Amino acid sequence: MSVADQENWLHTSPLAAIFYLGKIYQNIAKNAIPTLAPLFVLLLATEGDLTYRIIFALSVFVILTITGAFLQYWFFRYRIAENSVLIREGVFKKTQLDIKFDRIQAISTQQNIVFRAFGLVSIKLDTAGSAKQEGHLPAVKTSLADALKERIRREAQTISSTRKATSDADGEEHSENGARTLLKLDGADMLKIGLSSNRAWVFLVLLAPAIEYFDQKFGDNIDKQVVLSAFEGAEARVAGVIVLVMMILLGFLLFIVIASIVGAFLRYHRFELVADNDVLRSTGGLLTRHEHSVNLAKIQTVVATQGFMLRLFKRFRLRAKQASSGRPGTGKNLVVPLCEPGQLPMLCHEIFGAEFTDVVLEPTAAAFLPIDKHYVRSRIMLTGILPATAIAALMSIPLGPYALLFLLWIPIDAFGVSRLYRRYGVLATADGLALRRGFIGYQVTAFLHRKVQRISVTQTLPQRRRGLATLRFYLASGSVKVPYVDFKKACELRDYxxxxxESSELAWH
Amino acid sequence: MFENSEIAQDDLPQVDSVSWLGMDEKFVRRLLAENALALGFVIIGIVFLQFVISTAFADDNVNISLGWLWLMIPVAAVPFFVWPSISVPRKGYALRDKDIIYKSGVFWRTVTAIPFNRIQHVEQSSTPLDRHFEIATLQIFTAGGSGGDLKIHGLPATVAEQLRVFILDKVGASIERR
Structure with a gap:
């Protein structure tokens, strides 16, 4: 590397060490045992009394992690070249990352309190493909983030100029450089987000069998104790234990609900969704402001979900999914945590523009067509009748006639399947497709036909007899399955x- | 002015009207060879197990018979050796100007279509056994990659190479047009 070259490489702010410190602690938390083991060895090996040893070990730990963080900062260099971001990092293992601007799917920024005071942000560059290809620019000037965003926006514009042409032709007003606020969320909304968070309710569902189990266990104990116990008051004591356990569980539940409300405030406080030409940008967060921008052209699917709680609140959660590397959890989404049903068409229009005007995300819309009713029969057979009779037959050897109780699974399964069936709905228009499904709530997924990567039509033996098929669309953000549709119609849709x-001249990303 | 005139469904090219090309005729034999090898390994394993057991318990006068394991072999072998000649004829592929289509499956019949302008990259690979039968696998990757990428196993090696070059050429052309 020549001297001139070296001068071009930039350091971030030394405060980036905070970012790395956070990463180091995150990693330690993830694999606590292997990383902390040496520390424990140190703790046991050193002489002296316990407090001294703990203080010693802690200070060693803190010094080591801070040194590590500073080293990572020191070896981090970056450069903004003509059409790519170049990153050189790594203390022992050197990594060279060249990210082309046109490969960048989205830019997200994070700003914690310290960074905010110094006007710094951490930038994350999401690229299509593997998660390892992600670039971080920790603790850089806010102006650099803005410049990068602008640069990527321009990149997208050259790619999607044709797209703009179509929407301009629609006679729509497109104010250049005009950032419009689409949506804002307030404190009451945070409460709704927190309450509808899945975590709290998943926990409750998981807890239900546990409560039942304890109930039974203690119930049995009470019976035994009443007969066997020689002293009075055992029953009361056991009842006391039950109440205590229930109180603890309820307290824990309350804690989780409160925690998820606090989480909603931390993540989404003063949430704002802004449309800025071809970019959708969301900002929100109490201590750390999270900002996520995504080019409209990079959005692959739009998913509107309405779980049980959101149904009560009559609200939706919207996700604009981008390309993922295929492994679950690696996809990048722009999330609108809460929106009113009336806002869905507006958001759709913002995302799809004039390309997909007849898209519907409201699950109750009449436009959705049901799938074939044979779905119910075959699913009940596959998930209800076959396993239940098999288990009942197997269990009849040890259990005798009681094994017939396993057959009770069939009506439960039938109820579930018919519910799933009624939730399914397909809306195929000239430009895109929307699929509605769900069990307790609803989930509507919509995408443009031209974003599809590949299509498969599958027929099982019974489907073949009845002229039915299952359609599967593979998109860069995941696949969408449309089960039990007419085979001929499925083939027509696929061909279309x-x-x-194949006739689309626009890039899918 | 942007135009988008309606196209009648019947005017669209139909996937089902293509003429399918089958897999290499040696493919069944190649699969049988693989199954035979696997079965051979299982037999060796059982023989070894029998040997170990008989030497270990030689002094104890205990006779442990592995007869049922030997019985399993022909039972397992029948589907092993019948299946390839059922499944292979039902596989097929077709090339069109703008996409590649692949069908497979006996009970679950799937027809997959991949447009060239959505292909990320193409990979050709072959195992030593494949090379002996001059067969290759063509793997086609699209973005996202969920549900596994399309794998076409059992193409003649020369055809696979031709396909790879042809598809890459098409992919490149579609990128330039953008």
Missing amino acids: ILYRI
Whole structure:
């Protein structure tokens, strides 16, 4: 590397060490045992009394992690070249990362309190493909983040200029450089987000069998104790234990609900969704402001979900999914944590523009067509009748006639399947497709035909007899399955979508 | 002015009307060879197990018979050796100007279509056994990669190479047009 070259490489602010310190602690938390083991060895090996040893070990730990963080900062260099971001990092293992601007799917920034005071942000560059290819620019000037965003926006514009042309032709007003606020959320909304967070309710569902178990266990104990115990008051004591356990569990539940409300405030406080030309940008967060921008052209699917709680609140949660590397959890989404049903068409219009005007995300819309009713029969057979009779037959050897109780699974399963069936709905228009499904709530997934990567039509033996098929669309953000549709219609739709993909001159990303 | 005139469904090219090309005729034999090898390993394993048991318990006068394991072999072998000649004829592929189509499956019949302008990259691979039968696998990757990428196993090696070059050429052309 020549001297001139070296001068071009930039250091971030030394405060980046905070970012790395956070990463180090995160890693330690993830694999606590292997990383902390040496520390314990140190703790046991050193002489002296316990307090001294703990203080010693802690200070060693703190010094080591801070040194590590500073080293990582010191070896981190970056450069903004003509059409890529170059990153050189690593203390022992050197990493060279060259990210082309047109590969960048989205830019997200994070700003904690310290960074905010110094006007710094941490930038994350999301690229299509593997998660390892992600670039971080910790603790850089806010102006650099803005410049990068602008740069990527321009990159997207050159790619999607054709797209703009179509929406301009629609006679729509497109104010250049005009950032419009689409949506804002207030404190009451945070409460709703927190309450509808899945975590709290998943926990409750998981808890239900546990409560039952304890109930039974203690119930049995009471019976035994009443007969066997020689002293009075055992029953009362056991009842006391039950109440205590229930109180603890309820307290824990309350804690989780409060924690998820606090989480909603931390993550989404003063949430704002802004449309800025071809970019959708969300900002929100109490201590750390999270900002996520995504180019409209990079959005693959739009998913509107309405779980049990959100149904009560009559609200939706919207996710704009981007390309993922295929492994679950690696996809990048722009999340709108809460929106009113009336806002869905507006958001759709913002995302899809004039390309997909007849898209519907409201699950109750009449436009959704049901799937074939044979779905119910075959699913009940597959998930209800077959396993239940098999288990009942197997269990009849040890259990005798009681094994017939396993057959009770069939009506439960039938209820579930018919519910799933009624939730399914397909809306295929000239430009895109929307699929509604769900069990307790609803989930509507919509995408443009031209974003599809590949299509498969599958027929099982019974489906073949009845002229039915299952359609599967593979998108860069995951696959969408449309079960039990007419085979002929499925083939027609596939041929049409293939035609749309192959005749599309626009980039899918 | 942007135009988007309606196209009648019947005018669209139909996937089902293509003429399918089958897999390499040696493919069944190649699969049988693999199954035979696997079965051979299982037999060796059982023989070894029998040997170990008989030497270990030689002094104790205990006779442990592995007869049922030997019985399992022909039972397992029948589907092993019948299946390839059922499944292979039902596989097929077709190339069109703008996409590649692949069908497979006996009970679950799947027809997958991948447009060239959505392909990320193409990979050709072959195992030593494949090379002996001059067969290759073509793997086609699209973005996202969920549900496994399309794998076409059992193409003649020369055809696979031709396909790879042809598809890459098409992919490149579609990128340039953008």
